[in-house]
Amino acid sequence: MQDDGNIGIGFVEGGSATAHLHAALRSAVSRFPDELDAAEVPDDPAAFRTSYPEVLPRFEAARAGSGRRVEIARAVVAAAAERLVMHPDGAPIVDAVARAAEPFPTETRHFGGSSRLHPRVTLDGTPREGRALVEAVSAMVTRGSASPAVADAVSWLVGEAGSDGIDLSGRRIAMLGAGAELAPTRLWLDGGADVLWIDVADPPTDLIERNDLAGTLRWIPGGADLLTDPDRVRATIEEFAGGERIDLGLYAYAGGQAREWRLTAAMNAIVDGLPAGLVQGAAMLLSPTTCGVLTDAELAAEAGRRARAPRWLRVLDRVHALGRGDGHTTIGTTSTNRGIVSIQGGSYQGAQYVGKLLAAEVWASADPAINVSVNTAGVSLTESLQHPVFEIAFAGAQALDVETFPPATTAALNGLLTLHDRLDPAAAERSLDELFTTRVHGGIYVAPYPIDPALRVAAGIGVLKDPRRIAALIRR
Numbered sequence: 118m119q120d121d122g123n124i125g126i127g128f129v130e131g132g133s134a135t136a137h138l139h140a141a142l143r144s145a146v147s148r149f150p151d152e153l154d155a156a157e158v159p160d161d162p163a164a165f166r167t168s169y170p171e172v173l174p175r176f177e178a179a180r181a182g183s184g185r186r187v188e189i190a191r192a193v194v195a196a197a198a199e200r201l202v203m204h205p206d207g208a209p210i211v212d213a214v215a216r217a218a219e220p221f222p223t224e225t226r227h228f229g230g231s232s233r234l235h236p237r238v239t240l241d242g243t244p245r246e247g248r249a250l251v252e253a254v255s256a257m258v259t260r261g262s263a264s265p266a267v268a269d270a271v272s273w274l275v276g277e278a279g280s281d282g283i284d285l286s287g288r289r290i291a292m293l294g295a296g297a298e299l300a301p302t303r304l305w306l307d308g309g310a311d312v313l314w315i316d317v318a319d320p321p322t323d324l325i326e327r328n329d330l331a332g333t334l335r336w337i338p339g340g341a342d343l344l345t346d347p348d349r350v351r352a353t354i355e356e357f358a359g360g361e362r363i364d365l366g367l368y369a370y371a372g373g374q375a376r377e378w379r380l381t382a383a384m385n386a387i388v389d390g391l392p393a394g395l396v397q398g399a400a401m402l403l404s405p406t407t408c409g410v411l412t413d414a415e416l417a418a419e420a421g422r423r424a425r426a427p428r429w430l431r432v433l434d435r436v437h438a439l440g441r442g443d444g445h446t447t448i449g450t451t452s453t454n455r456g457i458v459s460i461q462g463g464s465y466q467g468a469q470y471v472g473k474l475l476a477a478e479v480w481a482s483a484d485p486a487i488n489v490s491v492n493t494a495g496v497s498l499t500e501s502l503q504h505p506v507f508e509i510a511f512a513g514a515q516a517l518d519v520e521t522f523p524p525a526t527t528a529a530l531n532g533l534l535t536l537h538d539r540l541d542p543a544a545a546e547r548s549l550d551e552l553f554t555t556r557v558h559g560g561i562y563v564a565p566y567p568i569d570p571a572l573r574v575a576a577g578i579g580v581l582k583d584p585r586r587i588a589a590l591i592r593r
Contacts, residue, residue, distance in 0.1 A: 124204055124205065124344075124345060125203065125204060125342065125344035125345035125379075126201060126202075126203055126204075126210055126213070126343075126344045126345075126347065126379050126382060126383050126386075127201070127202065127204050127344075127375075127379060128200055128201060128202075128375070128379075129199070129200050129201065129202045129207070130200075133166075133375075133463060134375040134378055134462065134463040134464035134467050135162075135165070135166050135169065135462070135463025135464075136162050136166070136463075137197070137200045137378075137463075137467065138165075138169070138197075138463045138466060138467045138471065139158075139159075139162050139165040139166075139169070139463075140162075140196070140200065141193050141196040141197040141200065141467075141471060142156075142158050142165075142172075142176060142193060143158060143160070144192065144193070144196040145189055145192045145193045145196065146158050148192055149183070149185060149188070149189050149192070152179060152180070152183040152185055152189060153176065153179050153180065153183075153189070154179075155175065155178075155179045155448045155449075156172065156175045156176040156178075156179040156180075156448070157172065157175060158172055158175075158176060159172070166463070169457070169459075169463065169466065170455070170457040170458070170459050170567075170569050171446070171455070171567075173408050173457055173466060173470060174408040174445070174446045174453040174454065174455050174456075174457070175446055175448060175453075177408045177409070177410065177453045177470070177474075178410070178446055178447060178448040178449075178451045178452060178453040179448045179449075179451075181410045181451050181453070181550075182448055182449045182450060182451030186478070186549070187478060187479065187482045187549070190475040190476075190478045190479050190482075191479050193471055193475050194385075194471060194475050194476050194479055197382070197467065197471045197472075198210060198211065198382065198385075198386070201379070201382045203347075210347075210382060210383075210386045211386055211389065211390065213347065213348060213386075214347045214348055214351055214383070214386040214387055214389075214390040215348070215351070215390040216348050217348075217352075218346075218348035218349045218351070218352045219349060219352060220349065220352040220353040220355070220356040221337040221341055221346075221349055221350070221352075221353045222337070222338070223313075223335045223336060223337055223338075223353070223357075224335065224336055224338055225333060225334070225335045226325050226333070226334045226335075227333050228306065228327070228328075228330040228331050228332055228333065228334070229328065229331075230327075230328065230329045230330050230331040231282075231309075231331060232284050232285065232286040232308060232309025232331035232332060233281060233282030233283065233284060233308070233309070233331075234278065234282050234283040234284075234285060234304070234307045234308035234309075234536075235247075235278055235282045235283075236250060236271065236274050236275050236278055236283075236533050237250065237529070238250055238253075238254075238526060238529045238530045238533065239523075239525065239526055239529065240253045240254075240257075240526060240530075241253075246275075247275060248275070250271060250275060251268070251271055251272045251275055254267060254268050254271045254272075254530075255268045255272075257520075257557070260520070261418050261422070261518070261560050261563050262520040262557070262558065262559050262560055263556060263557045263558065264412070264414075264415070264554055264555060264556040264557075264558070264562070265414070266551075266554050266555040266556070267492075267530075267534065267555055267556065267557055270533070270534050270537040270538075270541075270555060271530075271533060271534070271537070273537055273541055274533055274536060274537045274540070274541075277540060277541075282308075283308055283536075283540070284308065284309060285305060285308030285309050285310040285332070286308075286309035286310065286331070286332065287310075287311075288305075288308075288310040288311065288364065288539075289310065289311045289312075289313070289357065289358060289361060289363040289364070290305050290310055290311070290312055290313070290363060290364040290365070290366055291312075291313040291315060291354045291357060291358075291363060291364075291365050291366070292305070292312055292313065292314060292315060292316075292365075292366040292368065293315045293316075293343065293350070293365065293366060293367050293368060293369050293384050293387070294315070294316060294343075294366075294367070294368035294369030294370060294380075294384075295312070295314040295315055295316045295320070295336075295366070295368070296314075296316040296317075296318055296320070296321075297316075297368040297369065297370055298524050298528065299368065299402055299494060299497070299524060299527055299528045299531065300366060300368035300528065301366070301528055301529070301531070301532025301533075301535060301536075302314065302366070303324070303330070304529070304532040304533070304536065305332065306330040306331060306332045306334060307330060307331065308331065308332070308536075309331035309332040310332045311332055311333045311335070311357075312332060312333065312334050312335070313335050313336075313353070313354065313357045314334060314335065314336035314337075315337070315341060315343070315350060315353070315354075315369075316336075316340055316341070316369070317340040317341070317342055318340045319336055319338060319339065319340060320334060320336050335357065337353065341353070343369055343380055343383040343384065343387075344376070344379055344380065344383055347383045347386060347387055350387060351387045351390050351391060354387065354391065355391060355392070355395070358391075358395055362394070362395060362396070362397040363395065363396065363397060364396075364397055364398040364399070364400065364539060365384075365387075365388060365396055365398070365399045365400070366399075366400045366401075366535075367381070367384040367385075367388070367399060367400065367401040368401070368402070369381075369383075369384055375464040375467075376464070377462075377464045377465050377467070377468040378464040378465075378467035378468040378471075378472060379464075380468070381467075381468040381472030381473065382468075382472060385472055385476050388480070388487070393485065394485050396487050397487070397488060398487060398488040398489070398490065398538070398539050399477075399480060399487050399488075399489055399490070400489075400490040400491075400535040400538070400539075401473050401477070401489075401490070401491055402491075402492065402493075402494040402531055403469060403473050403474060403491050403492065403493045403494065403553070404465075404469045404493070404494065405456060405493050405494065405495070405496050405556070405557075405558045405559060405561045405562070406456050406457055406458045406461060406469075406561065406568065407456065407457070407466070407469040407470055407473070407474060407493075408453045408454055408455070408456060408457060408470065409453060409454060409456075409474065409493070409553050409556075409562070410451060410452070410453055410550060410553065411445055411452045411453060411454055411562065412554060415454075415562050415563050416445065416452055418563040419443065419444050419445065419563045419564065419565050420565070422518060422560075422563060422564070422565045423443070423565035426565065430517075433574060434565075434566065438570070438574060439566040439567075439570055439571050439574060440455075440566055440567035440569065440570035440571065441567075442455075442567065443455075443565060443566075444456075444563070444564040444565045444566050444567060444568075454561070454562050454564075455567035455568065455569075456561045456562065456564070456567075456568045457568070457569060458568060458569055458572055459569050473491060474491065474553065477489040477491040477552065477553075478549055478552070481549065481552055482549070486545075488538065488539070488544065488545045489538075489552065490534070490535045490538035490539065490544075491552060491553060492531055492534045492535065492538075492555040492556065492557070493553075493555070493556035493557060493558050493562075494527050494531050494557060495521070495522035495526065495527040495530065495531070495557040495558075495559055496519065496520070496521045496522065496558070496559035496561065497521065497522050497523065497524045497526070497527040517560075517564070517566075517571055517574065518560050518564075519559050519560045519561060519564065520559040520560055521559060522557070522559065527557070530557060531557060534555055534557075538555075
């Protein structure tokens, strides 16, 4: 990816990503003062910078509880898009993506394997499929690491597969960020789909040379950069579609220089820049450290965890070492979780909250609507979390009743959840609230404490478990 924010897609003016996030939210507040007054979004950008982990949950509770929730989502998404342009010419991002462009040349690999997909996930080091997979995922729900919708989706998919498997031949999906750690690219090839690989790098040789996959893989030799050539990527996707409806996987990610948000904005602009009706479905993964509306069951589970907390945690809670208040904030009758982690930064939340959660709601409400899959991914130590605090906190997470998963497990499980959203006709009929309730959250959505201060406690526990880890913090 480009490291220079002055080349390709970037912000229209100087300032941090957090400042741009603040401006987009304040723009919505000025348009919907009655609905958003309770969110208490500070006027001062500096005040927002230090308080956004608390402001965003309030904003989402006020927005989601409003009768104008979709209008507000559109306003925030539009305000954010207006702050992104194509450098160096300064063209608005929507115009830059939509302008006429030549598709990239592509290479093709036709696989000869059986086009049948059998749902399979490795959990606790053991490959699970069929009834064993359903039981293992149901156990995750029982212990509070996933929502009931996860078990329902896996159960439906296993039933749909039966003994013959699932045939995806004839389906076309363009995977943006196809090589990302959590992108379920191989899953689609297992089922025989035609896959367009969009990434800065070619597919790995060991993928291209596999003999057990099905379907067709196309890729751009030498890769393509979404930040510098979004118009050519859009043209390549149109050519790949050939006039047929297609699915898009939106998985591109890179940290630093606000690339999380810039890449998400590029992918979203491509979705919006394709001909109306061409995109049948769009899939993305929502971080568990994003604020979302809690269900009654999740609120009850949070209360239960607080009541059952061991004595040492209750002591820390009383002295506010775990933060102040509960793991959620409530405005009216709507509650959202306080799961934002400040060290991930404003660009991360711009990508997750504005670029994914709010954008998904806009697409799901559009005419024609896009079938959106926006499931919460498991807590995994991916490359995006390569920070000493996270690495140490992962070692102490279990003490706070937070379950973490290997990236391969998250990719496989959430890939199946996305596949369910594409295949189950009932998925297209979900309400806006139901759209976001398929969560492999590892306990974050039912945590009785705000995650940001609790993360510091988890890091402390991680250091106690292995004092050698403190050297990483000192080097940082």
